[in-house]
Amino acid sequence: MKRLLFVCDSLEEKGGVEKLVSLQANHFEAQGHVVRILTRYAQNKPPAYPLAPGISVVSYRWAFRAAGLTKLWRFGGFLRWVRTQVRAFKPDWVMTNGLNVGVLTILANPDYKKQVIACDHNHFGNASGLWNRLRKIAYRDIGHIVSLTREDLPLYQAVNPRSVCIYNPVSLTSAPGRFARNRQVLAVGRHTRQKGFDLLLEAWQQVVKAHPDWTLTIVGEGDETPSLKKQIQQLDIGETVHLHPFSDNIASYYQNSNLFVLSSRFEGLSLVLIEAIAMGVPVVAFSCKTGPREVLEQGGGMLVEAENVSRLAQTIIYFIEHPETWDPMSEAGKENAQRFTHDNYFAQWEALLR
Numbered sequence: 001m002k003r004l005l006f007v008c009d010s011l012e013e014k015g016g017v018e019k020l021v022s023l024q025a026n027h028f029e030a031q032g033h034v035v036r037i038l039t040r041y042a043q044n045k046p047p048a049y050p051l052a053p054g055i056s057v058v059s060y061r062w063a064f065r066a067a068g069l070t071k072l073w074r075f076g077g078f079l080r081w082v083r084t085q086v087r088a089f090k091p092d093w094v095m096t097n098g099l100n101v102g103v104l105t106i107l108a109n110p111d112y113k114k115q116v117i118a119c120d121h122n123h124f125g126n127a128s129g130l131w132n133r134l135r136k137i138a139y140r141d142i143g144h145i146v147s148l149t150r151e152d153l154p155l156y157q158a159v160n161p162r163s164v165c166i167y168n169p170v171s172l173t174s175a176p177g178r179f180a181r182n183r184q185v186l187a188v189g190r191h192t193r194q195k196g197f198d199l200l201l202e203a204w205q206q207v208v209k210a211h212p213d214w215t216l217t218i219v220g221e222g223d224e225t226p227s228l229k230k231q232i233q234q235l236d237i238g239e240t241v242h243l244h245p246f247s248d249n250i251a252s253y254y255q256n257s258n259l260f261v262l263s264s265r266f267e268g269l270s271l272v273l274i275e276a277i278a279m280g281v282p283v284v285a286f287s288c289k290t291g292p293r294e295v296l297e298q299g300g301g302m303l304v305e306a307e308n309v310s311r312l313a314q315t316i317i318y319f320i321e322h323p324e325t326w327d328p329m330s331e332a333g334k335e336n337a338q339r340f341t342h343d344n345y346f347a348q349w350e351a352l353l354r
Helices: 016-030 068-089 099-108 110-115 129-139 153-159 197-210 225-235 250-255 271-278 292-296 309-321 323-340 342-352
Strands: 003-008 034-041 056-062 093-097 116-119 144-147 163-165 184-188 215-219 241-244 259-262 283-286 301-304
Touching (some): 003 016, 003 068, 034 068, 056 068, 068 099, 099 110, 153 163, 184 197, 184 271, 197 225, 197 309, 215 250, 225 241, 259 309, 271 283, 271 323, 283 309
Parallel strands (some): 003 034, 116 144, 259 283
16 A cells, blocks of 8 residues: 555646546555645635545645736745645655646655656647756656657656656547447537637638538637637637537547547647547547647548648548548547557556556
């Protein structure tokens, strides 16, 4: 039995980091370990993903939109708070999730650095100059770094040779038989600039001119929801675009879609992309940094030059007009998704914790 401490920004959002922290915490608690989660931001509602009753959650009440001197003061307060929390819990391992919260936790607890496993949950190059320099200082002597992709692994190994690549796992599996024929294109994610839904809407304006009987459904929510709604009106595509909030039954959206589109400007690995191929939904994805190339290298979808709106539209239209490609792509994706099983994922994590 080990004492495992997870540190992340929040558990309130239905995002990939929150899903993975909850998945790991539940798994290790079920294995008999003592598990606690620390969150940097105040938790004003229950976790987005259920946690086992034996898992404790402790939050530092950092205001999400703190700025200026308030933000600087919060940094100091968090450093003191996370140091106190780590010393009180006396963990065997500390798993940090996210660059900023990881760096702060490590710098506040130098005595525990050999017991830290850090995962940024994003591609290496997304860090600003300041946070990249702090990462090199904080990460160089810790126990392990987990990279989400092979592409980023050498960059992390240059910081710390005890770096490994562990792919995110998928929890969804497809039902037997063929996938839907509902003439629906699906995208899933937070409404942020990173996810590139503004680019997808530009492309969709071209798609719907050629195929007005098809619809686009975007599942998610976030700060850019108002601007996306305004863009939909400006592009005059409101009759074929539907914005839905996050759902506890995301599988039903995959089951009722012909195609999944990933329009992100950057990613870590993209959990929703893996979910789509596991559900047998063919994919069209921007070849952004990082993840889509590695996820789709063994089949299940088509890659498009990153942020090339015209090529994205053309590729979606090609898919719509070539239904003979649908079933082979669906089957290839389901076979490819076998690389991302829970068994593979936790076997690698358990090796790190020995």
